[in-house]
Amino acid sequence: MNPAELKAVVEYMESERGVDREVIIKAIESALQSATEKAEDDDDHLRLEINRKTFEIKAFKTLSDGSEIESTPRRLGRIAAQTAKQTIMQKIRMAEKERVFEEFRDRTGEVVTGTVTRFDRSDVIIDLDHAEAVMPSKERVPTEEYEIGERIRAYIADVRERERGPEITLSRQHPDFVRRLFELEVSEINDGTMEIKGIAREAGYRSKVAVISHDDRVDPVGACVGMRGMRVKNIVRELSGEKIDIVRWSDDINTLITNSLAPARLKHVEADEDTQTVVVTVEADQLSLAIGKRGQNARLTSKLTGWRVDIQKDEESMDFEERVAVAVTKLAAVEGIGTEFAEHLVFSGFLTLEGILAADLSDLASIEEISGEQAQNIWNAAETAYTKEHGEIAE
Numbered sequence: 001m002n003p004a005e006l007k008a009v010v011e012y013m014e015s016e017r018g019v020d021r022e023v024i025i026k027a028i029e030s031a032l033q034s035a036t037e038k039a040e041d042d043d044d045h046l047r048l049e050i051n052r053k054t055f056e057i058k059a060f061k062t063l064s065d066g067s068e069i070e071s072t073p074r075r076l077g078r079i080a081a082q083t084a085k086q087t088i089m090q091k092i093r094m095a096e097k098e099r100v101f102e103e104f105r106d107r108t109g110e111v112v113t114g115t116v117t118r119f120d121r122s123d124v125i126i127d128l129d130h131a132e133a134v135m136p137s138k139e140r141v142p143t144e145e146y147e148i149g150e151r152i153r154a155y156i157a158d159v160r161e162r163e164r165g166p167e168i169t170l171s172r173q174h175p176d177f178v179r180r181l182f183e184l185e186v187s188e189i190n191d192g193t194m195e196i197k198g199i200a201r202e203a204g205y206r207s208k209v210a211v212i213s214h215d216d217r218v219d220p221v222g223a224c225v226g227m228r229g230m231r232v233k234n235i236v237r238e239l240s241g242e243k244i245d246i247v248r249w250s251d252d253i254n255t256l257i258t259n260s261l262a263p264a265r266l267k268h269v270e271a272d273e274d275t276q277t278v279v280v281t282v283e284a285d286q287l288s289l290a291i292g293k294r295g296q297n298a299r300l301t302s303k304l305t306g307w308r309v310d311i312q313k314d315e316e317s318m319d320f321e322e323r324v325a326v327a328v329t330k331l332a333a334v335e336g337i338g339t340e341f342a343e344h345l346v347f348s349g350f351l352t353l354e355g356i357l358a359a360d361l362s363d364l365a366s367i368e369e370i371s372g373e374q375a376q377n378i379w380n381a382a383e384t385a386y387t388k389e390h391g392e393i394a395e
Contacts, residue, residue: 003054003055003056003057004055006028006050006055006057007055009024009028010024010025010028010055013092013096018096018099018129018130018131019092019095019096019099020095020099023095023099024092024095025050025052027091027092027095028050028091029048029049029050030091031090031091032048032057033046033047033048036048036059046059046060046061046062046071047059047060047061047062047068048060058070059071096130097165097166099130100130100131100165100166100168101159101161101165101166103131104131104156104159104166104168105159105161105166107156107159108156108157108158108159109155109156109176109180110155110156110180111153111154111155111156111177111180111181111184112128112133112153112154112156112170113128113151113152113153114126114127114128114129114133114151114152114154114170115127115149115150115151115152116146116147116148116149116150116151116152117132117148118148119148120134121137122137122140123135123136123137124140124146126152126154126170128168131166131168132168133154133156133168133169133170134167134168134169134170135154135169135170135171135172136169138173139157139169139170139171139172139173139174140172140173141172141173141203141204141239141240141242142203142204143203143204143205143240143242144172144204144240152172153172153238154170154171154172154177155170155171155172155174155176155177155180156168156169156170157169157170157171157174172203173201173203173204175199175200175201175207176199178199178201178207178209178235178239178244179196179199179209181235181238181239182196182209182224182235183196185226185231185234185235186223186224186226186231188213188218188220188223189211189223189224192214193213193214193215193218194211194212194213194214194215194218194220194223194224195211195212195214196209196210196211197210197211197212197249198210198249198304198305199304200300200301200302200303200304201300202296202299202300203242204239204240204242205242205243205296206242206243206244206245206296206300207239207242207243207244207245207300208244208245208247208260208300208301208303208304209224209244209245209246209247210247210248210249210256210259210260210304211224211246211247211248211249212248212249220246220248220249221246221247221248224246225246232244232246245260245300247259247260247262247304253271253278253305253307254269254270254271254278256304256305257269257271257278257280257301257305257307257309260300260301260304260305261280261290261297261298261301261311263289264282264286264289264290264297265282265283265286266280266281266282266286266290267281267282267283267286267314268280268281268314269281271307275308276306276307276308277307277308277309277310278305278307278308278309278310279310279312280309280310280311280312281312281313281314282311282312282313282314283313283314284313284314287311287313290311291311298311313326324346324347327342327346327351327352328342328343328346329342330342330352331345331346331350331351331352331353334353334381334382334385335381335384335385336377336378336380336381336384336385337378337381337382341370341374341378344367344369344370345364345367345378348367350364353382353385353386353389354386356378356379356382357379357382357383357386359379361375361376361379364378364379
């Protein structure tokens with residue numbers, strides 16, 4: 001390997017692979033020395049050195065008095081040179097892997113930009129300039145398709161050191177990808193004036209982002225939307241059209257639920273701390289808006305707040321048939337009653353647990369489809385359910 005070839009290898013690895021020049025040269029020196037010592041059995045104290053400017057290779061032999069003289073190896077032939085070349089490439093690859101791991105080991109949680117290079121089944125392989133990363137199938141957004149050569153942004157979900165080299169895992173479906181995009185786009189979040197308190201996401205379809213301002217002069221929702229909506233539009237564009245609801249955070253669960261379900265108008269919100277359940281009552285014309293398409297609005301609100309959200313239509317706005325259906329559904333959910341008995345009870349005038357418990361067993365047994373024994377079982381089931389719900393027996 002002459003100086004010109006050696007220089008070309010070093011410059012290529014430095015520019016194309018991003019490996020430090022000194023690391024490359026030291027790896028080459030070590031490899032050449034190893035190959036030379038194998039070829040020169042009597043040269044146990046041989047030292048090779050590469051001139052950092054001319055790339056000329058010089059060998060020095062250590063004398064008995066500790067001094068060195070320049071010595072040209074006698075049998076550094078083709079086999080030794082080939083061995084040196086293989087060792088050089090191996091050491092350079094190791095140095096490259098170490099460099100990649102050191103560069104990315106502390107970057108979990110960052111957003112990076114890369115180029116799609118190929119697909120491994122449904123995994124996407126992405127080049128990050130001198131490093132290769134993978135976006136597994138589970139980290140892809142189901143509504144997105146990617147093409148080779150496409151530049152995409154993604155969230156670094158994990159960086160691990162493997163035997164074959166560093167493994168960088170990217171994600172575009174992670175909720176924190178949305179968080180980082182807001183931090184990049186909204187300066188008030190980046191500088192700490194505002195804070196994202198929670199994110200609920202169904203990647204590719206909709207996200208809810210709850211924000212709070214630590215400065216009374218800054219409107220958190222308005223700041224996220226931006227002038228003419230440009231800030232949130234930029235984020236939506238990056239997310240391929242995914243809808244984003246920006247929610248004003250509140251420590252009061254009733255207020256937070258109300259904010260999260262907007263623009264639906266809620267008639268009543270009641271939170272149960274013990275069961276972490278919020279019962280929301282709405283007018284009939286607001287029910288579908290509050291629940292959302294396929295329950296998405298209610299589901300995301302539950303994820304965002306950490307509370308179970310039960311959205312119900314206001315009974316005062318129901319017609320007779322709707323009231324009957326609701327009563328049947330409630331009684332049918334009681335263990336020991338079921339759908340069949342619930343229908344018979346409701347159509348006989350027993351609409352609630354309280355109504356059943358207030359009746360005589362003879363009244364229940366007088367229902368044509370219910371026997372005396374079944375009436376007793378129904379009454380017992382109603383008593384158990386009522387006690388479980390209210391902690392006491394109905395008078």
